[in-house]
Amino acid sequence: MNDQVLAIIKEKEILHLNDIIKLINVDQELITNSLKELQYDYKIGWSKDNVVYFIGQKYRVGSLRINDRGFGFVKDLNDLEQDFFVPPDALKGAITTDEVVFSVYKEDDNRYRAVIEDVSLRTKTNLVGEIRPSRDGRFLDFHANEPGFKNYRIVMVNAKDFQLKKDLIIKVKILYVKEKKLFTKIQKVIGDANKAVDRIISIAYEFDINPDFNRQTLDNAELVAKPIDYNDPKVSRRKNLITNKNLVTIDGVDSKDLDDAIYVEKTNYGYKLFVAIADVSYYVKPFSPLDNSALFRGNSVYLANKVIPMLPEKLSNGVCSLNPNEDKLCMVSEMDFDNNGKMKSKKVYESIMNSKARLTYSEVNELYEKNISSRSQEIIDMLFIAKELHELIDKERTSRGSIEFDVPEPKIILDKDSNVIDILARDRGISEKLIENFMVSANESVAEIIFEKNLPYVYRDHGVPKEENLIEWHTNLKALGINVKLTELDKINPKTIRMALDQISSQVKDQTERDVINVTLLKYMEKAIYNLENIGHFGLASECYTHFTSPIRRYSDLMVHRFLKQYLIDKDYNEHKLQLNEKFIVKACSIINDTEKRAVNAEREVNKVCMAEYMTKHIDQEYEGVIAAVLKFGLFVQLPNCVEGLIHISELPDFKFDEKTNILINNQNKIFRLGQKVKIKVKNADVKKRIIDFVLV
Numbered sequence: 001m002n003d004q005v006l007a008i009i010k011e012k013e014i015l016h017l018n019d020i021i022k023l024i025n026v027d028q029e030l031i032t033n034s035l036k037e038l039q040y041d042y043k044i045g046w047s048k049d050n051v052v053y054f055i056g057q058k059y060r061v062g063s064l065r066i067n068d069r070g071f072g073f074v075k076d077l078n079d080l081e082q083d084f085f086v087p088p089d090a091l092k093g094a095i096t097t098d099e100v101v102f103s104v105y106k107e108d109d110n111r112y113r114a115v116i117e118d119v120s121l122r123t124k125t126n127l128v129g130e131i132r133p134s135r136d137g138r139f140l141d142f143h144a145n146e147p148g149f150k151n152y153r154i155v156m157v158n159a160k161d162f163q164l165k166k167d168l169i170i171k172v173k174i175l176y177v178k179e180k181k182l183f184t185k186i187q188k189v190i191g192d193a194n195k196a197v198d199r200i201i202s203i204a205y206e207f208d209i210n211p212d213f214n215r216q217t218l219d220n221a222e223l224v225a226k227p228i229d230y231n232d233p234k235v236s237r238r239k240n241l242i243t244n245k246n247l248v249t250i251d252g253v254d255s256k257d258l259d260d261a262i263y264v265e266k267t268n269y270g271y272k273l274f275v276a277i278a279d280v281s282y283y284v285k286p287f288s289p290l291d292n293s294a295l296f297r298g299n300s301v302y303l304a305n306k307v308i309p310m311l312p313e314k315l316s317n318g319v320c321s322l323n324p325n326e327d328k329l330c331m332v333s334e335m336d337f338d339n340n341g342k343m344k345s346k347k348v349y350e351s352i353m354n355s356k357a358r359l360t361y362s363e364v365n366e367l368y369e370k371n372i373s374s375r376s377q378e379i380i381d382m383l384f385i386a387k388e389l390h391e392l393i394d395k396e397r398t399s400r401g402s403i404e405f406d407v408p409e410p411k412i413i414l415d416k417d418s419n420v421i422d423i424l425a426r427d428r429g430i431s432e433k434l435i436e437n438f439m440v441s442a443n444e445s446v447a448e449i450i451f452e453k454n455l456p457y458v459y460r461d462h463g464v465p466k467e468e469n470l471i472e473w474h475t476n477l478k479a480l481g482i483n484v485k486l487t488e489l490d491k492i493n494p495k496t497i498r499m500a501l502d503q504i505s506s507q508v509k510d511q512t513e514r515d516v517i518n519v520t521l522l523k524y525m526e527k528a529i530y531n532l533e534n535i536g537h538f539g540l541a542s543e544c545y546t547h548f549t550s551p552i553r554r555y556s557d558l559m560v561h562r563f564l565k566q567y568l569i570d571k572d573y574n575e576h577k578l579q580l581n582e583k584f585i586v587k588a589c590s591i592i593n594d595t596e597k598r599a600v601n602a603e604r605e606v607n608k609v610c611m612a613e614y615m616t617k618h619i620d621q622e623y624e625g626v627i628a629a630v631l632k633f634g635l636f637v638q639l640p641n642c643v644e645g646l647i648h649i650s651e652l653p654d655f656k657f658d659e660k661t662n663i664l665i666n667n668q669n670k671i672f673r674l675g676q677k678v679k680i681k682v683k684n685a686d687v688k689k690r691i692i693d694f695v696l697v
Contacts, residue, residue, distance in 0.1 A: 001026075005034045009044055009054045017050035042077045045101035045120040053101045053118065060104065061120055066096040068150040074102050074114050084114035088151075092116040093177040096148030097124045124174065127154075127184065128205040130193050130688070131168040140164050142172065142184070145206050152182040162186055167193040169202040193688060197418035199609050200303050207602040209301050211308050216289040221312040224283045224290070225319040228327055228352070234282065235329065235352075242332060243354045246382050247276055249322050250359045250435050256317040257300070257309065259552040261330075261355050262438050264386040270338040271389040275442035276353045278320045279329035280551035281561040284311070295588060298595025300553040303606040304412045304420075309553075316552050324358040331561055333442040333548065341392030346445035348564055365429035390434040393441060401495045401541040407519050410642035412610045420614040423641045439549040440540060446564060447546035451534055455567055456582040458559050458589065460545045462537040463526035467492045473524045474500070479661045480517065480675055482507050494538060497521070512640055513675045516628040520674065530556050530589040530596075532582060555592050559585070608690040611643045615685035615692050622697050627676045630664055632657045635672055637680055637694055645692035647680065652696075 008023055009015055017035075021028055035052065038044045045053040045061045053059045055078065062074035064086070072091060076082035077099070084104055090113070094100050099121035102114045129144040142154045156172060164170075169191050172184035190205065191198025204211055213221075228235060247261040259278040264271055284290045294310050301308040309316045322328050330353045336345045357379055367373040368387060373380050398404075408425040415421050443460070450457045474491045477484055477500065484491070484500045501518060508514040525539070530547075537545035548564075551557040563581065566572045625645075628638040635647040649655065654666040664672040672678070680694040 001030060001034045002037055005031060006038055006043060006054075009052055010056065013054045013056075013058055015052050017046075017052060020052065039120070045099075045118065047101070047118040047120060048122070049118075051118060053120075055101075058103060059101050059117060062100055062102055062114075064091075064094055064096060064098045064100050064116070066091070066094075066148045066151070068147055070151040072096070074100060074116070084112055086114045086116060090115040092118070094119050095122075095124065095174070095177060095182070096146075098122055122174070124208075126171055126173055126187065126205070126208070128169065128171050128190070128202050129154075131164050131166060131170065133166055140166070142170065145202070149182065152177070152180060154182045154184055156184055156186050158185050162189065169193050169198055171202075171205050195418065196304075196414065196420060196610065196613055197306070199687070200306050200418070200606050203602055203605045203609065204301065204303060204306075204308055206605070207598040209308055209598060209602055210297075211306075213293060213312050214289075217293040218312055218314075220289040221314040224285075225314040227319075228329060237329075237350050237352055240332070240349045240351045242274060242276065242330075242351050243327065245274060245353070246356050246378050247274065247353050248357045248359050248379060248382070249324070249355050250361060250364055250431055253360045253362065254305075256321065257307075257552045258322045258355075258358065259320070260435070260439060260549050261322050261353060262386065262435070264382060264389050266385055267336065270336065270344070271385070271392075273335045273337065273389060273438060273441065275333045275335070275438055275549065276322070276330040276351065277332070277442070277549050277557075277561075278322055278552055279331050279350065279561065280311070280315070280320050280558050281331075281565065282329050283315055283320060284558060286562070290315075294555050294558065295591060296595070298555050298592040299599055301599045301602060303603060304610055305414045305418065310555065311552060320552050322353070322355050324355045327352055327354050331548075331564065333445045335441055335445050337389060337392065339392070341389070341394070341396035343441060343445065346449065348446050348449060348568055350565070350569060359431075361429060361431045361435075364431035364434075368430045386434060386438075387430065390430070390437050393437045394433070397437070397440075397541065398498065401498050403497055403501065403521075403539050403541075405518065405522065405539070407515050408642055410607055410611070412607065412614075414610075420610045423611060423614050423643055425640065425642050440542070440545075443546055443548050444542050444544065446548045446560065447534070447542075447544040450546075450563065450567060451544045453567065455563070455573070456532065456578055456585055457534075457563055458546060458556050458585055459531050459534040460528060460537060460547050460556070461531045461533070461535045462528040462539050462545075463535060464494050464538050465497075465525050469524035470494065470497075473521060476520065476662060476674075477504070477517075479663070480673060482517075495541075508675065510626070510677070512626045512638065513677065516626050516638055517675045519628075529593050532585045532589065555588065555595075559588060605690060609687060612685045612687045612690055612692055615643060615645070615682055616687065618682050619685065620681060622679060622681045624677060624679050625694075627672060627674055627678060630657070630662050630672060630674055635664065635678075637678060643692065645680070645682065645685075645694040647694045647696060 039046045042061050043055055055061050060076050062076050064072050064074045066072040070088040072086040074084050074086055094116045098119050100116050101118045101120050102116050104112050104114050107113055127144045129142050131140050132143050134141050170186055171188040173187050175183040190202050245263045247263040249258045249261045261276045263274040297310045300310045330351050332349055332351045334347050335343050338344050411424045411426040413422040470492050484503045486496055490496045504517055534544055536543045546560055547554055547556045548560045551561055623639050625637040625639045627635050629636040634649045636644050638644045655664040658665055679697040681697050683695045684693040
């Protein structure tokens with residue numbers, strides 16, 4: 001069907017849907033399904049007015065980005081290396097982020113330009129922004145938070161239905177564009193731009209992260225969030241019960257969605273590790289309102305003191321959460337390790353567990369560091385056995401080349417009214433690393449089990465960095481005076497990255513300086529993604545990796561649990577179902593890779609706004625910081641508490657940027673480089689713009 005539909009569109013190059021239906025005498029739903037698949041593969045463009053374009057020589061399909069100055073650039077989605085300039089008068093009602101049909105022409109100066117022909121897909125349907133007085137003070141205007149919309153006069157068609165005032169944060173629905181006017185409809189008043197908690201929610205909306213669940217999803221949660229029914233055949237897990245084990249959860253003090261528990265015991269040949277994970281898939285059924293909501297949320301999002309969960313609280317903090325002294329349905333990865341920390345065997349099964357203690361990272365760290373604990377002796381003994389295994393696993397993982405990005409993250413402290421009262425560098429003690437190692441082991445175990453069976457599955461892939469990126473990284477390290485003591489051949493071998501990081505640690509004694517140098521490596525690494533194909537996880541030096549341990553917070557893990565049950569417990573290898581699995585994995589991975597990016601970007605913006613608010617109380621105060629980035633327009637300086645500010649190039653007269661060495665240098669050969677300590681004074685902090693300005697002292 002797809003080939004037949006495409007052939008007809010190709011012949012005409014541009015057709016209306018009604019004409020296609022007339023030319024192909026089959027059910028209309030079959031045609032529209034075919035068009036959806038062709039649009040997904042970028043073989044056609046399909047506008048909201050049902051005009052269909054053949055994507056080939058004349059018409060192309062691309063993603064549009066519009067500059068605040070009014071012009072745009074469109075990236076060809078069939079050739080991502082191709083990027084075309086779009087003049088302001090050639091946008092044809094398209095807005096930034098639109099998927100568009102465009103054509104390309106050559107100007108007299110031999111430069112190529114693009115003309116937008118139609119909007120194929122409007123990916124952005126809402127905007128979040130603030131109400132501000134117009135320049136003459138006569139009107140109240142809407143200013144979008146996101147770039148790309150400053151060039152429009154934004155008209156709110158239902159403004160009279162709301163009591164608008166200065167500094168109000170609102171959410172609007174985009175209706176259409178006409179003659180430099182963007183027509184919108186107010187959907188919701190979010191709050192006051194001067195209140196931190198309202199700004200945090202507005203950033204969530206800005207990145208299409210919805211803090212609220214619809215009624216269908218909440219009703220579905222209410223329906224399934226019931227105590228365990230031991231008479232349900234699907235709960236019959238008697239032969240694999242682990243309720244008698246001293247399983248414990250170890251999480252942050254504020255955590256409420258407890259989805260993993262651990263227990264370790266010694267054996268004649270080494271150690272046995274149990275990682276028990278909340279059985280979310282028992283409650284969240286495929287294609288249910290809960291499942292649909294979770295897929296398009298993709299993951300829980302943590303914004304300062306605000307959690308926007310993937311699942312409603314009835315599940316995330318209630319029936320699924322491994323709360324202490326309650327029987328809970330779980331999936332278990334049971335692993336055997338030898339005395340060298342190498343995994344020798346593994347199995348996965350359904351079970352019922354009962355957490356014997358809800359521990360926090362800080363109390364377990366205190367036990368390990370000071371031998372102080374109020375817990376029972378059985379739990380204390382188990383935790384010390386767990387520490388032994390963690391150290392062996394850590395050593396084994398290091399020996400195979402696992403890279404530890406131990407970069408501090410900001411911990412934002414808010415008071416009861418959500419005012420930012422402090423920012424600290426988040427500590428990572430032994431217990432945090434122990435849980436991380438055990439979760440990585442569990443993720444590897446379930447990935448390997450299914451990979452060996454060659455069945456459709458979700459993998460967490462992290463590609464090997466490119467040679468040219470590694471060469472550039474080592475060149476930058478040399479410019480910083482760091483001798484990595486590696487041969488030229490070693491420098492392009494990804495397995496030697498760990499050795500280079502060890503050299504940085506030995507040669508750079510200051511912790512903050514070391515952190516900002518280490519974090520530069522991330523720029524040269526590939527991005528981790530969810531994928532149907534397994535290519536391994538380079539950063540963890542793992543040949544086969546997935547996400548299994550957080551189904552309350554990540555949709556990828558929920559999918560993994562379902563496939564484990566289908567393949568290992570139900571032993572269902574129906575060919576048609578496997579094909580459906582494969583198709584769904586491809587679709588779902590595309591969605592959750594996108595939601596993960598949006599969550600990371602939202603968290604970054606919330607950190608910026610909280611840091612700016614905090615630094616408004618410290619104007620004119622002096623600090624010592626470390627240069628975290630050297631750019632043409634200035635220096636970013638990071639303080640010990642992870643707060644970053646910009647020293648603009650205008651504050652550095654006579655300094656010029658040297659692209660080869662990534663330094664700022666003046667005529668007297670004074671330089672500023674990455675990792676260099678500098679003394680600064682806080683000049684300005686703007687909460688609305690999310691920026692902090694420093695000057696040198």
